[in-house]
Amino acid sequence: MAADDAGIGGDESDDDSGIGSRELAVAAALALAVVAATAAFPAVADARAAYEIPVERQSSAGDLAEPTGDAWTSVETVDVPMSSTGAAVPGGAETTVESVRVEAARTDERLYLRLSWSDPAANASTDSLRSFADAAAVQLPVSAESQPPIAMGSTDNRVNVWYWNAADGTESLLAGGAGSTTRVPESAVETRATHTGDRWTVVFSRSLASDRANVTDVDPDQDVNAAFAVWEGANEERSGQKAASEWYYLSLGPNEGGTIYETVLWALAGIAVVFTTLVTVEGVRRTRGE
Known part of the structure; x- marks a missing residue:
């Protein structure tokens, strides 16, 4: 013991x-x-x-396609800062648009993006040699699996660009780096625009699903990167001379819990x-x- x-x-x-x-x-x-x-x-x-840019789901399209539609009343607005493209582009450091208001909504079939920015005068004509139209664009990755370089993507990570021009209308573009832009024929992107007071408001819309290769297929259950650009015609902005944002993301994925x-x-x-x-x-x- x-x-x-x-x-x-x-x-x-x-x-x-x-x-x-x-x-x-x-x-x-x-x-x-x-x-x-x-x-x-x-x-x-x-x-x-x-x-983050929240994407509000709505049961029907209503008047979402209209820049001043009542359906936009409940949609959250995100103020996205814009900056010049830099001194590498002639006049690139002298852009004037400092921010753009972005709103996003969707139905089961279609995505709507409303962009609005300050612009005292609407420039919608290119009739003379030194006249340039106001314009805006939305950039999306072709593939949602990775984030492309912000300057028009790269050869192995391309981007789609939804482009609106106050004089020439709407185009859908494909780019794999600066200077590689090509037009996507028969664009499915639609736009409507209005200039009221001292602001442009443009609504971009397109079906969520894509019917062709090299065009962004928007999955309603997956977030997607997006960037924005604006050209001020009165400041003779065109091509690479523009105000542009960083990458943001459209919050499409489920957020329950x-x-x-x-x-x-x-x-x-x-x-x-x-x-x-x-x-x-x-x-x-x-x-x-x-």
């Missing part, structure tokens, strides 16, 4: 029944790491949300609480000599 008691006593002194110092240190480190990650995740989620960022955030928070509690309990136990 004495030997057994000694053995038991030896086990207690080594504290094998509790959490060892090494395990405690690891647990503490993990707890700190998880807490730090939990704190950082809102910033990641906010960064993504800053580039919160975004994945919110789910991960709460999971990390729960893990952090568990580890922190374990570390605290063990610390108290050791302090009391238990």
